[in-house]
Amino acid sequence: MGQSKSVRTEVLVVGGGTAGCMAAIAAAEEGAKVILIENDTALGGVATRGGIHRYYYGSPGGLQEEIDRRTAEAAAIFGGKTKGFHPDAKRVVLAALCREKGIEVYLNSVVYEVIKEAENVAGVRVLTPDGQLEIHAQVTIDSTGNAHLVRMAGGRLRYGRGLDGVYHNYSFIPRRVLDGEIGYDNLDAGWVDPYDPWDVSRAFIRGREWVREGYAQGAHYFAVSSMLGVREGGLIEGDATITLEDYIEDRPSPEVICRSYSHLDNHGFDTGNESEFSQLWIAVMGLFVKGLWCDIPYGALLPAGIGNLLVAGRALSVDRDVGMGVRMQKDMHKVGEAAGVAAAMSIRYGFSPRELDRSGLQKRLVERGVLETEELQRTHGRNLRFKRGGLAGVELRRENAASHAEQLAYYFGTDERWKAVWLLGSSAEAAQDRQVAVLLESKLYEGTPEARFCAAITLAMLGREEAIPYLLERITAKDMNKLSNHPKCVPFWIASFVLLRMLKSTAGVSQAAAAFKEQPGAVHSTYLLDYLSAVCPMLSAGERAEAAGAVEAWLSSSELGMDYQMHGDRPESLGWSLELRAAALLAKLTGEQGWGIGGAAGAAADPRGYVRNAVARLLPWSETGMPVKEGAVPLLGEFDIAVIGAGTAEVIGAAALGRQGRKVVLIADGSALMTEVTRSRVTYFKGLDESAGGVAYELIDLLRQEGAWNGEQLEPVLVQLAADRLLQNAGVSVLYEARCLEEKKAVGRSLIEVAYKNGKGLVAAGRIIGQADRAGVKGQAVPGTLTAVLISSGSFGETAECSWMEWNHGGKRLSLRLRPGYYPEEAYLDVRWPLEFAELAGTGELLMLPAVEKLRNLGVISDGAALAYIADEPWPEGLSDRLEAAGGEKAERLWITLQIAAGLNAAAPERLDWQK
Numbered sequence: 050m051g052q053s054k055s056v057r058t059e060v061l062v063v064g065g066g067t068a069g070c071m072a073a074i075a076a077a078e079e080g081a082k083v084i085l086i087e088n089d090t091a092l093g094g095v096a097t098r099g100g101i102h103r104y105y106y107g108s109p110g111g112l113q114e115e116i117d118r119r120t121a122e123a124a125a126i127f128g129g130k131t132k133g134f135h136p137d138a139k140r141v142v143l144a145a146l147c148r149e150k151g152i153e154v155y156l157n158s159v160v161y162e163v164i165k166e167a168e169n170v171a172g173v174r175v176l177t178p179d180g181q182l183e184i185h186a187q188v189t190i191d192s193t194g195n196a197h198l199v200r201m202a203g204g205r206l207r208y209g210r211g212l213d214g215v216y217h218n219y220s221f222i223p224r225r226v227l228d229g230e231i232g233y234d235n236l237d238a239g240w241v242d243p244y245d246p247w248d249v250s251r252a253f254i255r256g257r258e259w260v261r262e263g264y265a266q267g268a269h270y271f272a273v274s275s276m277l278g279v280r281e282g283g284l285i286e287g288d289a290t291i292t293l294e295d296y297i298e299d300r301p302s303p304e305v306i307c308r309s310y311s312h313l314d315n316h317g318f319d320t321g322n323e324s325e326f327s328q329l330w331i332a333v334m335g336l337f338v339k340g341l342w343c344d345i346p347y348g349a350l351l352p353a354g355i356g357n358l359l360v361a362g363r364a365l366s367v368d369r370d371v372g373m374g375v376r377m378q379k380d381m382h383k384v385g386e387a388a389g390v391a392a393a394m395s396i397r398y399g400f401s402p403r404e405l406d407r408s409g410l411q412k413r414l415v416e417r418g419v420l421e422t423e424e425l426q427r428t429h430g431r432n433l434r435f436k437r438g439g440l441a442g443v444e445l446r447r448e449n450a451a452s453h454a455e456q457l458a459y460y461f462g463t464d465e466r467w468k469a470v471w472l473l474g475s476s477a478e479a480a481q482d483r484q485v486a487v488l489l490e491s492k493l494y495e496g497t498p499e500a501r502f503c504a505a506i507t508l509a510m511l512g513r514e515e516a517i518p519y520l521l522e523r524i525t526a527k528d529m530n531k532l533s534n535h536p537k538c539v540p541f542w543i544a545s546f547v548l549l550r551m552l553k554s555t556a557g558v559s560q561a562a563a564a565f566k567e568q569p570g571a572v573h574s575t576y577l578l579d580y581l582s583a584v585c586p587m588l589s590a591g592e593r594a595e596a597a598g599a600v601e602a603w604l605s606s607s608e609l610g611m612d613y614q615m616h617g618d619r620p621e622s623l624g625w626s627l628e629l630r631a632a633a634l635l636a637k638l639t640g641e642q643g644w645g646i647g648g649a650a651g652a653a654a655d656p657r658g659y660v661r662n663a664v665a666r667l668l669p670w671s672e673t674g675m676p677v678k679e680g681a682v683p684l685l686g687e688f689d690i691a692v693i694g695a696g697t698a699e700v701i702g703a704a705a706l707g708r709q710g711r712k713v714v715l716i717a718d719g720s721a722l723m724t725e726v727t728r729s730r731v732t733y734f735k736g737l738d739e740s741a742g743g744v745a746y747e748l749i750d751l752l753r754q755e756g757a758w759n760g761e762q763l764e765p766v767l768v769q770l771a772a773d774r775l776l777q778n779a780g781v782s783v784l785y786e787a788r789c790l791e792e793k794k795a796v797g798r799s800l801i802e803v804a805y806k807n808g809k810g811l812v813a814a815g816r817i818i819g820q821a822d823r824a825g826v827k828g829q830a831v832p833g834t835l836t837a838v839l840i841s842s843g844s845f846g847e848t849a850e851c852s853w854m855e856w857n858h859g860g861k862r863l864s865l866r867l868r869p870g871y872y873p874e875e876a877y878l879d880v881r882w883p884l885e886f887a888e889l890a891g892t893g894e895l896l897m898l899p900a901v902e903k904l905r906n907l908g909v910i911s912d913g914a915a916l917a918y919i920a921d922e923p924w925p926e927g928l929s930d931r932l933e934a935a936g937g938e939k940a941e942r943l944w945i946t947l948q949i950a951a952g953l954n955a956a957a958p959e960r961l962d963w964q965k
C-alpha cells in the first residue's frame with residue numbers, strides 16, 4: 050500500500066448503515082461538510098445489505114419520512130411487490146441523497162484506527178480501494194453498530210449478557226420471492242462475537258449452511274446478504290444511560306432527542322441465561338411483544354471520557370436489557386438524524402458536542418419533525434397508564450402504589466396485569482407495608498390461576514416469603530398454566546423457580562434436583578441451573594451433594610441441549626452453554642474448580658469465539674485461547690501460505706495448496722468467495738476440458754452436486770456454497786471481511802497487517818500469494834458494469850435476451866443488456882458506463898432506476914417483471930476490456946475459464962505468482 054493521504058472535513062460519519070446515513074444527510078442539510086465511510090459496497094446497513102427490509106415497531110418522524118416516500122417511488126419503477134420496503138430502492142435513494150447533499154462517500158472502505166488528540170477523537174485512518182487515507186474531522190460520529198470507534202479510542206463498553214458474555218442470536222439472510230413478494234428468510238443462524246474476526250468468518254460459513262438447508266426444502270434464493278445480521282454488540286458507557294426503570298416507566302428526560310417504541314426482544318429461548326429482569330418480564334410475565342415508549346437522552350450518544358465523538362445506532366448507552374428494545378430501524382434513523390444535527394450545530398456554534406446547548410438542539414429537532422413539542426413538555430410516562438377499570442386514566446407512580454394496592458390487585462385478572470405487578474412489585478412502600486402483604490397473600494388463593502400467580506410474582510418482587518408455599522405447590526403439581534401463550538413464556542412450575550431464586554429461597558432445591566433427574570429439555574434446564582447457582586452459597590452439605598449428583602447424572606446425557614430451537618424453529622444445540630453452566634455450578638457446589646473441565650477444557654479452545662467468551666466469564670480459572678481483545682495488535686494465526694483475494698483463481702489456488710498439505714489461509718475483503726460470480730454476477734460458464742483434472746474439477750463436481758451449474762450458467766448463491774465446501778474439504782482457513790493493509794518482513798516469514806471493522810490484526814505466513822484484481826468502487830476512473838437481478842411473475846423465456854444497446858443518458862453513452870438467468874423466472878440487467886462517466890463509479894446503482902424505466906418504455910422489460918437485487922460489486926476491472934476485445938458473451942465464458950485455468954497452476958506451487 051502506498052503513502053497515506055490526508056483530508057479534512059467538518060463531520061465524519063463512520064458506518065453508512067441505518068443510523069449513519071441519516072446522520073450524514075442531516076449534518077449536510079444543516080450545512081456541514083461531511084464525509085461518510087462505509088465498509089460495504091453500498092449504503093444502508095442492515096436494511097439494505099443485511100436483508101431486513103421491514104420496519105418492526107419503531108416510531109415515525111424526521112428525515113425517514115422523505116426517504117420512505119422516495120423509496121416507495123423508486124420501488125414503483127423497479128416493479129413487483131415487496132415485503133416491507135424495497136431494499137435496493139432504498140439503497141438507490143440513499144446514494145442519490147448523499148450525492149444531492151454533496152456528501153463525500155467512501156464505499157468498500159474500512160476504518161481501522163482512531164486518531165486521538167488528548168481525550169478527543171480528531172479523525173480516523175481508513176483503508177479505501179485507492180489506498181490508505183487519514184481523515185481529520187471536527188466531529189466524528191461512530192455509527193458502526195458495534196461502537197468500533199469507541200473501542201478503538203479506548204472507551205468503555207459492556208459486552209453481551211452478564212452471565213457469559215453471549216450476544217443475542219445473529220441472522221444471515223437470504224432473499225427470495227415469497228408469496229409473490231420480494232422477501233427474505235429472517236431466521237436466526239446462531240451466536241457470534243462481532244469483535245472476533247475468526248468468529249465473524251465462521252458465522253458467515255455457518256449462515257450459509259442454513260441457506261443450503263433452505264434449498265433442500267425447496268427454496269431458491271436470488272441473493273444472500275453481504276453482511277451478518279448482528280442484533281447486538283457492545284453497548285457504550287455514556288454520559289447518560291437509559292436504565293430499565295427509565296424505560297418501563299417511560300420517564301421523561303430533560304435532554305430527550307427522540308422517542309423510541311419497541312418491545313423487549315431477547316431473540317432466544319434460553320432466557321434462564323439472561324438477567325433476572327428478562328426472566329421475569331419475558332418468561333414469567335410473558336410480555337415478549339409488549340410495546341413500550343421511551344425517551345432517548347442526548348447524553349446516551351456521548352461516550353464517557355471521549356471528546357468530539359458521538360455514537361449513533363444500536364450501541365447507544367443503555368442498560369443491556371433496554372438494548373433489546375432500543376434498536377429498531379425507525380428509532381435508529383432518528384437517533385442518527387439527531388446525531389448529525391448535533392454534530393453540525395456543534396461546529397456552527399463553536400462548541401464541542403458535549404457542551405452543545407440541549408434546548409437549541411431540541412428546538413431544531415422539533416423543526417425537523419424528529420421530536421414533537423409535547424414530547425418536550427411531557428411530565429408523565431405513557432407505558433404504565435391503565436386504560437380501564439378503577440384506575441382508568443390515573444397516572445400512578447411506584448411511590449404511591451401501596452395506597453392503591455386493592456385497586457391494583459383487581460388488575461391481576463385483566464390483560465393489564467403486568468402494569469399492576471410492576472407498580473406494586475417494585476414499590477419500596479409496598480415492600481414495607483404489612484397490609485399489602487396480607488392482601489397479596491389472600492389473592493394467592495382466590496380468582497383465576499393467572500391472577501393468583503400475579504400475586505405470587507408481586508410478593509416475590511417485594512421479597513415476601515409468603516409466596517413460597519404457593520410456589521412449591523406449583524412445582525410439585527408441575528403446573529403447566531402460563532401467563533401468555535407466547536412460546537417464550539414458561540409454565541408456572543418453571544416460573545416458580547425464577548421467583549424462588551428472587552426470594553433467595555432454598556426451599557425448591559430437592560424439587561430442582563428431582564427435575565434434573567427427569568432430563569428436562571434445554572430451555573427448562575437453563576432456569577433450573579440458574580436457580581441452583583443462585584442459592585448454592587446457602588445450601589447445606591447434604592443439599593449440595595444432592596444437587597451435584599442430579600446435575601452430574603443429567604450432564605451425562607448424550608442428547609444434552611440437542612432439543613434447543615432458535616427463532617424460526619431451527620435446531621442449534623445449546624449443549625455448549627448447558628455444559629459450561631453445569632461446570633460452573635458443579636465447581637461451586639463441590640468446591641473443586643477442576644470439575645467438568647474435561648468438557649470445559651475443550652471449550653476453552655473452541656473455534657467459536659462466543660463459546661470462548663463464555664468460558665472466560667463462567668470458568669475464569671480456565672485458560673482460554675482467546676485472541677487479544679484490546680490494546681496490542683493481535684496475531685490472528687500462523688500459516689505456510691496466505692492467499693489474498695477471493696476471486697475464482699484465488700479460491701482454486703488456495704484449495705490446491707491445501708490439498709498439498711500446506712496450512713493455508715485465504716484473506717477475503719468481503720464475505721464472499723468466487724466474487725466474479727457471487728458479487729458481480731458474471732454467470733456464464735461452459736466448462737473445461739475434462740482432461741485437465743485437479744482442484745478445478747473438484748470444484749466443478751461440487752458445483753454439480755450443489756446444483757449450481759446447468760452446463761450453461763452458474764447460480765451465484767449455490768456457487769458460494771460449493772466454494773465454501775471446496776475450501777473446507779481442502780482444510781483452508783478463510784478470514785472474511787479483512788483487508789490487507791501492509792506486508793511486513795520478519796525472519797523466515799512475512800507478517801500481513803490486516804484491517805477489519807474492529808481494528809487491525811496480524812497474519813503470519815511463510816509465503817504470500819496474490820492481491821486480487823478488484824474493481825475500484827470509489828473515485829477511480831474505471832469503466833464499470835453493474836448487474837441487477839430481475840424477477841418475473843411468470844417465465845422470462847425468450848424476452849430475457851437483449852444484446853447490448855446504446856443509450857444516451859444525460860449526454861453520456863451508456864450500454865444496457867438483458868440476459869437470461871439461471872432460473873426461467875430470473876434475468877440479469879447489465880448496465881455499463883464508459884470511462885467519461887467515472888463519477889458514477891462509486892454509485893452505479895443510480896443508473897438502475899433510469900435503466901429500468903428506459904427498458905420498460907421500450908417494452909423490453911414487461912410490467913410483470915421487477916428489479917429484485919443490485920449486485921454487490923461492478924464487474925472486475927479489465928473484464929469489460931477483455932469482453933470488448935473478444936466479443937460479448939463468448940468472452941465471459943472465456944474469462945471464467947481463464948480464471949479456473951489460472952487456478953490450475955496452483956498444482957505447481959512455484960508458478961503461483963500469477964497475480965504479480
Ligand SMILES: Cc1cc2nc3c(=O)[nH]c(=O)nc-3n(C[C@H](O)[C@H](O)[C@H](O)COP(=O)(O)OP(=O)(O)OC[C@H]3O[C@@H](n4cnc5c(N)ncnc54)[C@H](O)[C@@H]3O)c2cc1C
Pocket residue numbers: 063064065066067068069086087088089093094095096099101103104105106107158159160161192193194195197219220235276277278279280361362363364376377378379381805806807808
Ligand atoms: C437480523 C436482524 C433482524 C432485525 N429485524 C428488524 C426488523 O424487522 N425491523 C426493525 O425495525 N429492526 C430490526 N432489526 C434491528 C435493526 O435493523 C438494527 O438494530 C439497526 O438497523 C441497527 O442500525 P445501526 O445503524 O446501528 O447499524 P447498521 O445498520 O448495521 O450499520 C452499521 C454500518 O457500519 C458499517 N461499519 C461497521 N464498522 C465499520 C468500520 N470499521 N468502517 C467502516 N464501516 C463500518 C457496517 O458495514 C454497517 O453498514 C433487526 C436487526 C437484525 C440484525
